[in-house]
Amino acid sequence: DAGVTQSPTHLIKTRGQQVTLRCSPKSGHDTVSWYQQALGQGPQFIFQYYEEEERQRGNFPDRFSGHQFPNYSSELNVNALLLGDSALYLCASSLVMGQGANEQFFGPGTRLTVL
Amino acid sequence: AQKVTQAQTEISVVEKEDVTLDCVYETRDTTYYLFWYKQPPSGELVFLIRRNSFDEQNEISGRYSWNFQKSTSSFNFTITASQVVDSAVYFCALSLGGGNKLTFGTGTQLKVEL
Numbered sequence: 001d002a003g004v005t006q007s008p009t010h011l012i013k014t015r016g017q018q019v020t021l022r023c024s025p026k027s028g029h030d031t032v033s034w035y036q037q038a039l040g041q042g043p044q045f046i047f048q049y050y051e052e053e054e055r056q057r058g059n060f061p062d063r064f065s066g067h068q069f070p071n072y073s074s075e076l077n078v079n080a081l082l083l084g085d086s087a088l089y090l091c092a093s094s095l096v097m098g099q100g101a102n103e104q105f106f107g108p109g110t111r112l113t114v115l
Numbered sequence: 116a117q118k119v120t121q122a123q124t125e126i127s128v129v130e131k132e133d134v135t136l137d138c139v140y141e142t143r144d145t146t147y148y149l150f151w152y153k154q155p156p157s158g159e160l161v162f163l164i165r166r167n168s169f170d171e172q173n174e175i176s177g178r179y180s181w182n183f184q185k186s187t188s189s190f191n192f193t194i195t196a197s198q199v200v201d202s203a204v205y206f207c208a209l210s211l212g213g214g215n216k217l218t219f220g221t222g223t224q225l226k227v228e229l
Contacts, residue, residue, distance in 0.1 A: 031215065033215065033217075040221075041221055042219030042220050042221050042222050043206070044219070090158075090160065092160075092217075094215050102215055103150075104215055106152075106160035106161075108157065108159045111158075
């Protein structure tokens with residue numbers, strides 16, 4: 001049973017460029033959340049996708065956008081990259097069940113460096 | 116707004132010592148969920164435990180134990196007889212449910228030395 005997978009592992013971009021990160025959820029999961037983790041900090045919630053729609057969003061600018069596909073996989077897009085966007089981007093998958101908070105399974109992350 | 120505070124930035128212990136990682140949370144909601152995650156150097160967050168606000172029973176799992184006290188808004192994590200493999204960053208997190216968005220603390224770096 002494959003866990004959460006993310007690609008690429010590492011990425012180097014320059015300021016102003018655009019980047020797309022990809023995530024495949026754990027088998028059977030229908031919800032994908034994205035987090036940004038700056039060096040030495042805890043992960044910060046970017047947004048969450050369920051049924052191909054953005055359901056929740058954290059305090060991130062519109063430069064950060066996403067998509068969820070019918071197979072539940074997801075992409076995170078960041079436009080007009082800034083130096084401050086350098087971070088580990090984590091994808092987490094879970095099941096949406098009622099109003100509870102289910103365990104989220106995290107992928108290994110994509111390390112983005114903006115020069 | 117929710118907030119999670121992990122005041123201990125870094126803790127160093129010698130193997131076999133017991134160590135407690137502190138977590139204090141803030142929320143006005145009466146229903147919430149608390150989590151602990153472990154992040155080894157590889158970067159992947161590993162789920163350790165989930166607790167809901169209506170269950171204050173302490174929990175023990177092998178060398179790990181958790182003490183949840185609503186009166187002090189704390190959810191502390193104790194590792195008994197620490198091992199080198201326990202070296203990692205540990206995060207405490209809070210969720211209000213209904214979507215699973217997690218609010219993380221800044222983490223505690225645990226170093227266990229021989």
